[in-house]
Amino acid sequence: MRGADYLIKTLKDHQVDTVFGYPGGAIMPVYDALLGSGVKHVLCRHEQGAVFAADGYARSSGRLGVCIATSGPGATNLITGIANAQMDSVPLLAITGQVASNLIGTDAFQEIDTYGLSLSVVKHSYLVTRIEDLPRMLNEAIQLAQSGRPGPVLVDIAKDVQMATMPATTLAFCDDLRPKDLATTNVAMNSAALHSAAELLASSKQPLIYAGGGVGLSKASELLTALVDQFKVPTVTTLKGIGALPSSHPYNLGMLGMHGTKAANTAVQECDVLLVAGARLDDRATGDLKQFAPNAKVIHIDCDQAEISKLRLADVSLLGDMPSILTSLMNAMSHGYKHETAHQWRYRCLQNKEQLGFRYDAPFSGIYAPALLKSLSEKCQQRQAIVACDVGQHQMWVAQHMQFNSSSHHLSSGGLGAMGYGLPAALGAKFANPDRTVITVSGDGSIMMNIQELATLKRYSIAVKILLLDNQRLGMVRQWQNLFFEKRFSEVDLSDNPDFVEIAHAFGVRSTSINQSSQIDTALDEFLSSEESYLLHVSIDPDDNVWPLVPPGKSNSDYIEENPTESSSSSKIPEHKRPEEATQ
């Protein structure tokens, strides 16, 4: 058995049946071993597409995502996607070919120090230059990617190792390796801390839960929902926490942070106890840390010790497995917590949610993106669709205006904010969930970063729905230039965009375009009912912005709702958005 055959066998042993990649010189033995192996290889049209597809596959299924690339440019093209997985804790295995071990360090053709490049963007990485090391390193890599706080692990394999025959003794050894558990987070429950947390919550008059991506990653969403149901604690979510508590849950106040709901940000600023679950208190969520949740005692649950008290000192830290901690916390709370204590607070939170919520009655005849997305969300309710976003204004509109019942249904590049994520991530999600509706919401800037993956959709005849919101601008950058750079618009004009409908047709993908609100209903019905891939191009107003917005470095209390000097668009911004009304 060659090293390359061993690699494929090991993937199969770990129930990996689908991988995403792109071949090249230094990975050819692996591609040879793939033939007839039973492992499905999805040929993307760029290595970045492959790694984002593996990411979307992993996020939407909870399984390991695997991508394969060659040395040199193949490996460098993976880096953005690996960093994306690292920032958002996605279980990902990246396999790269490397030049033969005797050529490493000689500046050989397509040689780059992939291992060195990987150091800042991985959970861990390996360079395999001896066939004897392959079993240990590969098995460790697969387990590490999925254990504890998940993350990307890269295995860079020299070409001669891929072709070398595996020594029999090594094979015997590797079988013993398989059950090895590398998880480091099964720490003993700290009963004193648990007791303190329950006491803090019991004495609180204004408790709040702050749910992050770790809830869904640890499969603790049902437990969190049970806790919220039982103790009636208002809850806010981060971008990655969306869906951890169903959006429709009455105590879900929505997303907090820079583009968070007013009800969520107000609650965080006013709460007296904040129960942070599986979140890292990112700056986009907290705003100015010094002014964040100023009156709150913080209880922080996480499986990663390095996240607890990293940015905000935790009064009580609960380190370990989220489901176990939530179960124990519920038991502890059931002895002393009385939800009547927080009755007035709960009433105020729900009143804010109702009175400060979004409105969609735009008076103009063009298409108002938030209303369109709300309509799409309502039409998708029964389907439990998976929605992958790109990055920018449309990403925030999806977070604000679409409803999710599971965090694995909302795929968004949260930490890295990588434009170009949406289309390949949706592609990967569709391979993992062939029977589910998969939609990507993109912008005219983002879609062009990985538009070549339309060819992959066509090649495999899979149905991904692409909703393209086209404002002919790099909208979020434009919004910031408008607000914070005195309207000095620099390199944000995309009015020379290609004809996206024609582009889709050239790839063999159905497509149509709309620009009037009266067209929305029919267009969305056709979009959703299509049994093949479909690109719905939607022209929106270039001056529409994402509101509310907390300026960078400001407190979450200091949200703004529109640029008062934005005269060119003021007539198009609905009256209801004006700040004096919104604060009533």
Place this chain on the structure above:
Amino acid sequence: MSTNTFKIIVRQSAGSLERILRLVRHRGFDVNYCLAREESLENGMSVTLQLSSERSADNLYHQLHKLVDVVEVHQSKPSRLRSCLGNE
């Protein structure tokens, strides 16, 4: 600016020292002193670092601990710096 000393036991592999130093730099610490040598443990290496920064070393302790190859991290108080280095 505070100074802290860490003694780190790490599983020796290509790049394990590089990984530690990268993390230390990225998290905002300057290296004033570094000593790496084989440990008596099989395949182990000890790395002693004297670091200075405006930032808290407590976070760094946990971040070092998180590195997969790192087995142990010992953090010395600044006052113990001399004796710790003297033992090397």
